[in-house]
Amino acid sequence: MVKKSVLMVVAKYPATYGHTTVINNLCRGLKELGHRAAIGAFSFEGEPPNGVEKVKLNRIKLLKSGVSSLEFDIIHPHQAQVLYYLLFKKPNKPIIFHYHAASNIIQELNLKVSMGLLKKRITKTICVSKKALHHLTYWAGECNATVIYNGVDTNFYHPNLDSPYKKGSPQLLFVSVLRKYKKTSELINAMPELLKKYPQAHLQIVGDGEDFKKLKEIINKKNLGKHVEMTGRIDDEELRMRYASCDMYVSASRNEHCPVPTFEAMACGKPLVLSKLESHLEILDASKAGLGFSFSNSTDLCDKIDKVFQNRINFSNDALKYAETHDLQKFCKRIQDVYDEV
Template identity: 25%
Template sequence: MDKRILYILDDPSRDKHVHEYVLEGLREKGYFPIVAYFWRHQDLRSTYANKGFLTLYLNSSVKNHKGFSPRNLWKLVFLIRSMNIKIVHVQRHRLMVYCALASRITGVPLIYTVRLTSVLRNKKRITAFRFAAKRISKIICVSKDVARSLLEATKLDNLPIEVIYNGIDINQYVLPSVTKTQARKTFNLPKEGFIYGIIARLRKAKDHHTLIRAFSSFTHQDNPDAHLIIVGDGPLEKDLKHLVQQLGINERVRFVGRIEPEKVPMMLKAFDVFVHPSFREGLPMAILEAMSAGLPVIGNKCPPIVEILGANQQFGIVCESKNVPSMEEALRKVYYMDRAELSKIGDIGRRRIVEKFSKESMVEKTTKVYDEISKSIE
């Protein structure tokens, strides 16, 4: 069978390591993955094109993407037929609706990966999903909590769900030849002191507000040589900077802005502890990256985060969501912890990634899904 796969993404800003791992794994297994973007990004080019993958654009407008466009549907149908596509794989709800309709018209099997617990957040989306579910051959959920949220929202008990955790290439985050001092110098960070770091979009669900308030309370009470480094951009940047100024901790908190993915391992090397206070997640790659780098992690009691760090906090420290005192206690705990103990927590976390969240495991399980569908249509 000609194994042409259509792997659909919004635009090149959605180019992530997890997609690259899957695409490379499919290619190694003899599939021919074609990446199709619904629209072009004015500033970004596809990173997968540089990796030798065929990339196409449907050239949908943002306006059409947010509503429903019959034109976009027929573009997709034409693409599937003209390219002799055998399987379609989609990642986002709105695009999934198009793909489900295209699947119904063309008869091509559909795989849908769900990465957020909030994907079915209103009746309109639930109705659309219940309709589309009839055309989905496999639903890949990136965590048990994502799977639970789908079942609860749809009230359907026969969904073809498989939980496949996001995977990560741990070797990219181990930098044995780089010292912490060198890493800090790279980003012009404080040479001395204890650095808490967060790498995340500056938006509500990541809950930077709680972290900043907890850090402020901790530093004012204990006055340690601690610093908070906030990496990322987003709609709350102005608001968060105002909060830092209002709390009088400008000299302790630094906003670095967004950094390129290839610079993340070096940034992690500069941190002493990674903090991820998000209260809504699918399965946070930021935590997997930090643990791969050997950093102790403080996370919220958000179910997908608990799946990673362990119900009994075996692999990290878990605090109550949206709770400043709980976060402050966690910040204080790691600051006064013996450095050898911190290193031990980091080592345990890294082993956790190798055993449960490796790139190899994710790729193997995902390609197995493709193999099963391919056999069913031969």
């Protein structure tokens, strides 16, 4: 195997939550495999992980010279919006497009336009799930694509951590940027019903976003301050302790392709209770690590929380087994295989 130099590309770094985690994990894992890995962006609002190169990109230079001006063997963009600059001129090296998601109509239209114009200049597309592949095909037509699920650092997220944030039983956890389509309010609104059977139940919501204030208002209006905690954005060290402190990971989201927190939770041995979204069901079917509940149905949500809690040992064992098959090293070796192929 020939060691390669790889440039991960986003418009702005850090990118959105899941993108950044995947990119950082890839850079660390590829470096451990002996490759040179760097992060390129038009602007940086934070620093890459220790030991990972930072490359400030110039839009005009890319439009004039293309990727030939980038001294890397492989260019690995993670957003459709950067394709215009990378592929305006015909590339002289492999372009591996990593398709994570399009969370709104603007992103979907951008995906359609960029792929319609530039798809033939992309060497290979990596989709983070079968749902992502279906979505890409719907908007861009047939592509030279493969599915590689996100990986998780099982040396960092694991079941032998302390649980300093345990505040209830069952303890529920949701981790995400707080946007409307995440439907976090449905988790909060289900708490009064859940508390009838589990008076000590507690929900922790990790993350920030445009819905933060609205969600706080719902909590206050329902007098759930003792049973629902909103932490805001936290660092990774605290995050893994939050996973360790919960009994299960929950999500009512309506739009995901391969949510990173589900993998981090499973690596900590935590079962899942997820809305019956295509990508959620894909994870549940593959892992056997939890149950799905019907959209906008608090009774079904509470029922599935109850069933998973009662059988949490079996679900936990399945979660750990699945996470091990997607640990960081295996994930990066799958990406490396794509690099070798092209």
